[in-house]
Amino acid sequence: MVFADRSMEERFLSQHRDDTAEYLRWACLVGAAIMIGFMWQDSIISASGYKASVIRLFGALPVSALAWYLSRNLRVRRFISYISAFFWLIYACFTATLLIIYEPGPYGLTSSNGVASILLLLLGVFLLSNLRFWASLLVGLLTLLIYTVSVALWTKADFGNFIGGDFLAALVIVIGLAAKTLFTDRARRWLFETSELLRQSYTMVEQQVQERTAELQVTNTHLTAEIAVRKRAEKQLENTLESLRKAFGATVQVMVSAVESRDPYTAGHQIRSANLARNIATEMGLSLEKIEGIRIAGTIHDIGKLSIPAEILSKPTKLSEIEFSLIKEHARKGFEMLKDVESPWPLAEIVHQHHERIDGSGYPRNLKGEEICMEARILAVADVVEAMASHRPYRPGLGIDAALNEIEKNRGIFYDDAVADACLRLFREKGYRFSEA
């Protein structure tokens, strides 16, 4: 049986030769051990031990040791192993014959049934068992031939008995051994094929892993680049937002200055109202977004006053009904001015509603309760408290206590309950005060 794939067959044979060389190398060591056993038998049991021991000591032991050593250290391991194993076999036959010549008696080999021939055959089994069929048969028959010739030439054993007994037994063993290599060869091939398949699968898997890794690395590089681009874009967006915020802040500041340049008595009124409104919103737990909207709307809530004659705004005496109705127009005017301004907050609507009252008594649209947005309800309270506490052209400041009393008295009537409560808490419990600016 051979592999159909020629290169596979070659790889198999090459590996098999390597294995056999390694096997024979160790067989040399086993042979040396058997020789030591013979030397022990020579010196203890046999009468002519001295001569036999010398032969073994200067023959088989050094050959075995040298073969083992060389095959371990040289690249020619395979060659050394085969050659040394073969010579070892010849030498074993030779010494076994010597034993028969020098040591006739109960412990030596007077006939072909001796201990040495059995050991010899065992060694043969050991040496040949890894060879392939024809090699194993060839070596086995060659060994048997040498042994048979030795027995015929140098011993007094009965040759007819030898051929009919030991020779036949040895021949059967040699042939059986060679036949057995057919099975071991098949098993070895199966193992080799399996390991080849495994190796191929492993190589394929490894290749796929490498490919996938390469792909992932490319994807990773792309992703990293994309992340960097996005981060840059994000940063640019942030910068743009920041500059827009600044521009918006500056615009609001211009509006504040414009209002206050025409109405110096209310200088700071808008800023202080805005601050109070922001604090009330915070006290009520509104979202940061809403709080910011309230603050900005508060800062420009009287912008509509730009359209009211300056002499009315700064008039030091009490206003006539017509004058007061003109002033009331500022809420609607403010809405008109702001309604087209793009911003994240409903600034125009808050400004429009900041004079509305919960009971519907406010202006300009007489909105009631929930119709008024929360931002405007908060700004209304802040506006009233700041206005009452501060000086006006037509009257001195009434003081913060009077302002708070007004809120308390009209809580739920003019002013939202929750807003009024938060405002009172701020001043009475948390020590809130208007700044002097």
Ligand SMILES: [Fe+2]
């Ligand atoms: Fe106002």
